[in-house]
Amino acid sequence: MKRGGAGTTQNTFDAIATGAGISGGWAAKELTEKGLRPSLPERGRDVKHGTTPRR
Numbered sequence: 001m002k003r004g005g006a007g008t009t010q011n012t013f014d015a016i017a018t019g020a021g022i023s024g025g026w027a028a029k030e031l032t033e034k035g036l037r038p039s040l041p042e043r044g045r046d047v048k049h050g051t052t053p054r055r
C-alpha cells in the first residue's frame with residue numbers, strides 16, 4: 001500500500017485475480033510466491049478463520 005498526498009490512500013497491485021475460488025486463490029498464491037502483489041477481490045460473504053463448518 002502506498003500513501004498518497006493530502007490525506008489520500010492508494011492501494012497498488014501487480015495483478016487482479018477476481019474471485020477467491022480454487023482458480024483465483026491458486027493464481028494469487030503463485031503470483032505472491034513470485035514476489036508480486038495480487039489483489040483478490042471476492043463477492044461472497046466474509047469468512048473468518050476458524051468459523052468454517054467442521055464435521
Ligand SMILES: Cc1cc2nc3c(=O)[nH]c(=O)nc-3n(C[C@H](O)[C@H](O)[C@H](O)COP(=O)(O)OP(=O)(O)OC[C@H]3O[C@@H](n4cnc5c(N)ncnc54)[C@H](O)[C@@H]3O)c2cc1C
Binds near residue numbers: 019020041042043044
Ligand atoms: C455441486 C458441485 C459439486 C462439485 N463437486 C466437485 C468435486 O467433488 N470435485 C471437483 O474436483 N470439483 C467439483 N465441483 C467443481 C468445482 O467446484 C469447480 O470446478 C471449481 O470450484 C471451479 O473453481 P473456480 O475457482 O473456477 O470457481 P469457483 O470455485 O466457483 O470460485 C469463483 C469465486 O469467484 C467469486 N466471484 C464470482 N464472481 C465474482 C465477482 N464479479 N467479483 C468478485 N468475486 C466473484 C465467487 O464468489 C467464488 O468465490 C463441483 C461443483 C459443484 C457446483
